[in-house]
Amino acid sequence: MADLHHRRLSSLRAILRQARAAVFVVSHRPNLFYLTGFTGDAGMLVVEPARATLFTDGRFTTQARKEAHGVRLAITRKALAAEIGAYLRVRVPGRTIAFEEDRLSVAQFHELRRAGGRRLHYLGLRGQVEGMREVKSAAEIARMRAAAALGSRIMRQAISLVRPGISERELAAEIEYRMKQAGAEGPSFETIVASGPRSALPHGRPTSKRLKKKELVVIDLGVILRGYCSDLTRTVHIGRASPEVRRWYAAVLAAQQAARAAVRAGVAAGEVDEAARGILRRERLDRFFIHSTGHGLGLEVHERPSLGASQAARLRAGSVVTIEPGIYIPGRGGIRIEDDVLVLPGGPETLTSAPRDLMEI
Ligand SMILES: [Mn+2]
Numbered sequence: 001m002a003d004l005h006h007r008r009l010s011s012l013r014a015i016l017r018q019a020r021a022a023v024f025v026v027s028h029r030p031n032l033f034y035l036t037g038f039t040g041d042a043g044m045l046v047v048e049p050a051r052a053t054l055f056t057d058g059r060f061t062t063q064a065r066k067e068a069h070g071v072r073l074a075i076t077r078k079a080l081a082a083e084i085g086a087y088l089r090v091r092v093p094g095r096t097i098a099f100e101e102d103r104l105s106v107a108q109f110h111e112l113r114r115a116g117g118r119r120l121h122y123l124g125l126r127g128q129v130e131g132m133r134e135v136k137s138a139a140e141i142a143r144m145r146a147a148a149a150l151g152s153r154i155m156r157q158a159i160s161l162v163r164p165g166i167s168e169r170e171l172a173a174e175i176e177y178r179m180k181q182a183g184a185e186g187p188s189f190e191t192i193v194a195s196g197p198r199s200a201l202p203h204g205r206p207t208s209k210r211l212k213k214k215e216l217v218v219i220d221l222g223v224i225l226r227g228y229c230s231d232l233t234r235t236v237h238i239g240r241a242s243p244e245v246r247r248w249y250a251a252v253l254a255a256q257q258a259a260r261a262a263v264r265a266g267v268a269a270g271e272v273d274e275a276a277r278g279i280l281r282r283e284r285l286d287r288f289f290i291h292s293t294g295h296g297l298g299l300e301v302h303e304r305p306s307l308g309a310s311q312a313a314r315l316r317a318g319s320v321v322t323i324e325p326g327i328y329i330p331g332r333g334g335i336r337i338e339d340d341v342l343v344l345p346g347g348p349e350t351l352t353s354a355p356r357d358l359m360e361i
Helices: 002-018 029-036 058-067 080-091 106-116 128-133 138-161 168-181 196-200 243-262 269-282
Strands: 023-026 044-047 052-057 072-076 096-100 121-125 192-195 216-221 223-225 232-237 294-296 303-307 320-323 326-329 333-336 339-344 347-350
Touching (some): 002 044, 002 128, 023 029, 023 080, 029 044, 052 058, 052 080, 072 080, 080 106, 096 106, 106 121, 138 168, 168 192, 192 196, 196 216, 196 326, 196 333, 232 243, 232 333, 243 269, 243 326, 243 333, 243 339, 243 347, 269 320
Antiparallel strands (some): 044 052, 192 216, 216 232, 326 333
């Protein structure tokens, strides 16, 4: 792993040179982990051409020594941004400080500038480390496969627990308990169990509402395993589904299969979205498809790339994306089917594996 972090820091230094900046201040936690292996929840990294320094506080000394690779350690007493400003003031006077402008709070930026004095210049950048993270290494892909496999196993268990009378919250709690029992660090986001009319809320938080007959139930879950996330959704029906619900379900499933089949290195993200949206349009259901088709997945549950309508960015081999078209009919219910897909030069490889045909429980 030390080797891996060394290579990643080298890539960031190339970005630093291109931006003509003296240092890059990294403050986003998943980016810190990606670059150094440090998992503590307080830290900022200052990357210079010849050295990198991880600033953290005394609570994390032991952890940082054990986890962080290829960096010096600076244990701070004051606010991180203020300490870093004071360090840069004497270290690189008159030079430019690149920082993650979408990841540093306004207050932290003020602290950095105040402590840095008048002679430093600042260059806000976005998505530099996130862009590196978009293409996964073989070791990362192995972890994503494991996270997807565990998420799929938990989903099969979750489906077996669906019954009239259990509340959304009870079912979600049981799902998250089983994740940890099975070795996950935790859920990659708060598990969604949304039933009946509530299933029309794409991100419905579980409530005390009890599941009952003739309802759709959307279950959206993911695990974090060895740092990497999975994210999958299944929709089941309690009891026999009406012809209308069957038609809706068949349309979403066809849209999901078409979008998965469209995944390939080099294809525009918008084309994958259109593969799903086009099918729902033909079924006159596209106005109920109110979000994008998918998103990247990795250290975070939502990362690059985004798979939305008319997006020109091309998918890169080694990315992992979700494919999750859904329809949400107010007052009636919703249906979403989501899998995690590895982008390969020749096409897709679906990593998640729970049943996709309509389940009438
Ligand atoms: Mn998702």
